[in-house]
Amino acid sequence: MGLKKGEILHIPDKIPLKPDEQPTIDVFASVIEPKLTNTLVKKLSKIAPMENYRHIKRVWKKKKKSVEEGEGGRDFQLVLILCLAGENGLLPDDVAELINAHQLSPFIAKVHKYAAVTKEEWIEQCKLWPTSFHPPTYNIEGITGFNEEDSESVFHFMKMALEMTEVGGEGVVNAAVIVDPSVKQVIATANDQTCQAISASIVDDGNEESYSGVACLYPWNWTEQNFVAAGNIDCSWHPLRHAALVAIEQASSRDKRLYPAGSECFEDQSIDQEDGTMPKRQKVDLVKDEKVMKAACSNGGASEGGERPYLCTGYDIFVAWEPCTMCAMALVHQRIRRIFYAFPNPNCGALGSVYRLQGEKSLNHHYAVFRVLLPEEVSSKA
Ligand SMILES: [Zn+2]
Structure with missing residues (x-):
C-alpha cells in the first residue's frame, strides 16, 4: 500500500506574497x-x-549569455546600482557628476522593494536583481525543517490529538496535547468542554455542520444552545473552556502536583482576558511580576525531579483545529514554544487564517506555528 508522505508546513509571520x-x-x-x-x-x-534597502546587492556580477562573450575576454559583466530613481526620473547632481567623470551609461532597472521572507521569494527576487536573504530572526527548531525523527514525533502527537476529537459518538470537538519536546513527554491533554458536542450531535448530517462542536471554529455557538433541553451539564463545562485552555489548566495542575513547594508562584497566570487585549500598564506590570516570580521560583520552588517549569516555556502544543484568538493569546501568555495544528480555522483562526498573532510585534513572546498534514494512513481516520 503506497502511503502519502506527511508534511509539516511553517506558517510565516507575514502573509506570503506570490513570489512573482x-x-x-x-x-x-x-x-x-x-x-x-x-x-x-x-x-x-x-x-x-x-x-x-539593505537587502539589495549594490553590484551584480551578471553572467553573459555565450553569444555576448568576447568583450574583454570575460563571461560576465558588473552592473552597479547608482541610486534610486525618484518620481521625476532625474539623476541627482552629484550622481550625474560621477557618471560624467567615469563615462557611465545609466539605465533604469527594477529591484525588489522588500527583503524576501521565504526562500521561494528570494529565488524569484534574484531573477530580477540579486538580494540577500535572512531567514526569521528568532531561531526556533523546525522553522528551517524537521529531521526524520522529529517529524515522526510531530506526526505521533498530532495523531494523538486527532484521536481525541471524537467524543463518544456525540460529535467532533477540538483537542489539545501539550508536549515537552526535549523528552517527548505528554504534559497535558484535553478537549473542548463547551457543551457544543451535544449540539453537534443534533445537527450532524455528515457535512461541514458536523464540526459545529469545535469551540475554536464556532466560539459563539453556545449562545444558541438550549441548556435546559441538553440536560445533565457537568459543572466543568463552560463556554470558554476551549481545548487549549483546558490543557493549559491541566498543565498548571500538574505543576502544582509535582512542585508543591512553589505552588503559590503561578496562581492565576494562565489567562488574562478573554479577548486577549490588556491595558498597557497592566502588561508592563505583568512582565515585571513574571521576572519577580521567575526569581522566586528558581530559588527553591523546585522539589525533586528538576526545576519547576515556568508556565509552558519550551513546550509544544498540538491542536486539531487552528486556535481562535482567545486560545492563541492564552498560549502567548503561557510562553508556548511551537504550535502545531492539523486543520485551518477559516472562521476565527488567529494563526494564519484570519489573523497572524505570531507576527504581532507588540507582543512580548513569539511562538512558531506549523500546519501538519499527516501521512495518509493517519489522516484518513480523522
Ligand atoms: Zn479557542
Missing part, C-alpha cells in the same frame, strides 16, 4: 569596469546610500 507578485522599485544602474568597482561603491555609499 512582490513589489519593485526603479533604480539607476550602469555597467562598470571591474577596476572601478571599489572607487564607485565607496563614493555612492556616501552620496546615494540605500539604507532602507
Whole structure:
C-alpha cells in the first residue's frame, strides 16, 4: 500500500506574497569596469546610500549569455546600482557628476522593494536583481525543517490529538496535547468542554455542520444552545473552556502536583482576558511580576525531579483545529514554544487564517506555528 508522505508546513509571520507578485522599485544602474568597482561603491555609499534597502546587492556580477562573450575576454559583466530613481526620473547632481567623470551609461532597472521572507521569494527576487536573504530572526527548531525523527514525533502527537476529537459518538470537538519536546513527554491533554458536542450531535448530517462542536471554529455557538433541553451539564463545562485552555489548566495542575513547594508562584497566570487585549500598564506590570516570580521560583520552588517549569516555556502544543484568538493569546501568555495544528480555522483562526498573532510585534513572546498534514494512513481516520 503506497502511503502519502506527511508534511509539516511553517506558517510565516507575514502573509506570503506570490513570489512573482512582490513589489519593485526603479533604480539607476550602469555597467562598470571591474577596476572601478571599489572607487564607485565607496563614493555612492556616501552620496546615494540605500539604507532602507539593505537587502539589495549594490553590484551584480551578471553572467553573459555565450553569444555576448568576447568583450574583454570575460563571461560576465558588473552592473552597479547608482541610486534610486525618484518620481521625476532625474539623476541627482552629484550622481550625474560621477557618471560624467567615469563615462557611465545609466539605465533604469527594477529591484525588489522588500527583503524576501521565504526562500521561494528570494529565488524569484534574484531573477530580477540579486538580494540577500535572512531567514526569521528568532531561531526556533523546525522553522528551517524537521529531521526524520522529529517529524515522526510531530506526526505521533498530532495523531494523538486527532484521536481525541471524537467524543463518544456525540460529535467532533477540538483537542489539545501539550508536549515537552526535549523528552517527548505528554504534559497535558484535553478537549473542548463547551457543551457544543451535544449540539453537534443534533445537527450532524455528515457535512461541514458536523464540526459545529469545535469551540475554536464556532466560539459563539453556545449562545444558541438550549441548556435546559441538553440536560445533565457537568459543572466543568463552560463556554470558554476551549481545548487549549483546558490543557493549559491541566498543565498548571500538574505543576502544582509535582512542585508543591512553589505552588503559590503561578496562581492565576494562565489567562488574562478573554479577548486577549490588556491595558498597557497592566502588561508592563505583568512582565515585571513574571521576572519577580521567575526569581522566586528558581530559588527553591523546585522539589525533586528538576526545576519547576515556568508556565509552558519550551513546550509544544498540538491542536486539531487552528486556535481562535482567545486560545492563541492564552498560549502567548503561557510562553508556548511551537504550535502545531492539523486543520485551518477559516472562521476565527488567529494563526494564519484570519489573523497572524505570531507576527504581532507588540507582543512580548513569539511562538512558531506549523500546519501538519499527516501521512495518509493517519489522516484518513480523522
Ligand atoms: Zn479557542
